[in-house]
Amino acid sequence: MSDSHRSVSLERLDEGVYLARNARGHELRFGSKDPEGFTPVELLLAAIAGCSAVDVDVVTGRRSAAETFGARVDAEYVRDEQGNRLTDITLTFSVTFPEGPDGDAAREILPRAVRTSHDRTCTVSRTLESGTPVTVRVEGVDAL
Numbered sequence: 001m002s003d004s005h006r007s008v009s010l011e012r013l014d015e016g017v018y019l020a021r022n023a024r025g026h027e028l029r030f031g032s033k034d035p036e037g038f039t040p041v042e043l044l045l046a047a048i049a050g051c052s053a054v055d056v057d058v059v060t061g062r063r064s065a066a067e068t069f070g071a072r073v074d075a076e077y078v079r080d081e082q083g084n085r086l087t088d089i090t091l092t093f094s095v096t097f098p099e100g101p102d103g104d105a106a107r108e109i110l111p112r113a114v115r116t117s118h119d120r121t122c123t124v125s126r127t128l129e130s131g132t133p134v135t136v137r138v139e140g141v142d143a144l
Contacts, residue, residue, distance in 0.1 A: 006023075007019065007022075014033070016031045018030060036041055050124075051117075052071065052091060055122055056095070064098060069092070073091050074088075075088060089128075091118075093114060
């Protein structure tokens with residue numbers, strides 16, 4: 001596998017409850033029927049926020065540590081003739097920095113850092129916006 005390859009495996013724990021495992025061995029329980037966990041759609045929204053948050057936090061953090069740093073993703077769930085999907089996805093950052101020159105520098109770069117993440121560096125939102133196809137296969141079956 002190349003350094004650019006990414007992979008997550010999935011194990012069914014119960015109907016509608018799964019355990020995802022990454023290549024480093026970390027695990028995350030989730031599912032549509034897991035009363036204490038995230039749904040797959042919530043994980044997608046968290047991935048959008050988390051990916052951009054990492055980008056923005058790193059860039060602004062070079063100037064000043066944030067006093068508060070949060071993000072929220074909102075979306076509309078649609079079920080129609082095109083199938084189930086999310087529309088109107090909006091990522092909103094809520095970030096504050098301390099007073100002073102370092103905080104001022106971080107505040108000044110914040111809008112650009114958010115734009116750059118959205119337009120270029122956040123793999124998750126860039127993948128969604130580019131409309132990357134998903135290939136589905138079943139082991140042992142030639143075609144679906």
